[in-house]
Amino acid sequence: MDGLRVRSGDGISLDALSANPSRAQEISPSAAGELLARLAALQSLLLSRFMAGGVQTAAPGSEEDRLLTIPEVAERLSVPRAYAYELARRGELPTVRLGKKYVRVPAVALEKWLTLQELEGRPGSAYSARRRRN
Numbered sequence: 001m002d003g004l005r006v007r008s009g010d011g012i013s014l015d016a017l018s019a020n021p022s023r024a025q026e027i028s029p030s031a032a033g034e035l036l037a038r039l040a041a042l043q044s045l046l047l048s049r050f051m052a053g054g055v056q057t058a059a060p061g062s063e064e065d066r067l068l069t070i071p072e073v074a075e076r077l078s079v080p081r082a083y084a085y086e087l088a089r090r091g092e093l094p095t096v097r098l099g100k101k102y103v104r105v106p107a108v109a110l111e112k113w114l115t116l117q118e119l120e121g122r123p124g125s126a127y128s129a130r131r132r133r134n
Helices: 014-019 021-026 029-051 070-077 081-089 107-120
Strands: 096-098 102-106
Touching (some): 014 021, 070 102, 070 107, 102 107
Antiparallel strands (some): 096 102
16 A cells, blocks of 8 residues: 555645654644545545445355345344334335345445444434433
8 A cells, every 4th residue: 555645734644644643733723624624535435435345245155145134134233123124215224126025135235334324423422412301
């Protein structure tokens, strides 16, 4: 790998920052904003590349190669079946249709979907603040 050549306006590369995160203190606020904008664009590209990996990465006959039913997905996600079906209907879950009747979720695609959900979420924001009733 060549290294991360993206540099801030102050000349500090992402390589240097990943090797020594404390160097972020050396970056001016405007250069930090510039780097953040570049990282945001890069993150979306990397996420789409990650998701494009497809199911081919699983070895034939392995657990990752399995096609899961919606009830199996609900069990893995620890959510009610109705919610898993709703996610599939809305197109939020990566599904495969087999004929007119059957819908399955590739196990590898479900794992990638979960990873994407974690990456897109903000740490500590799984629950919203409780509203106060008056």
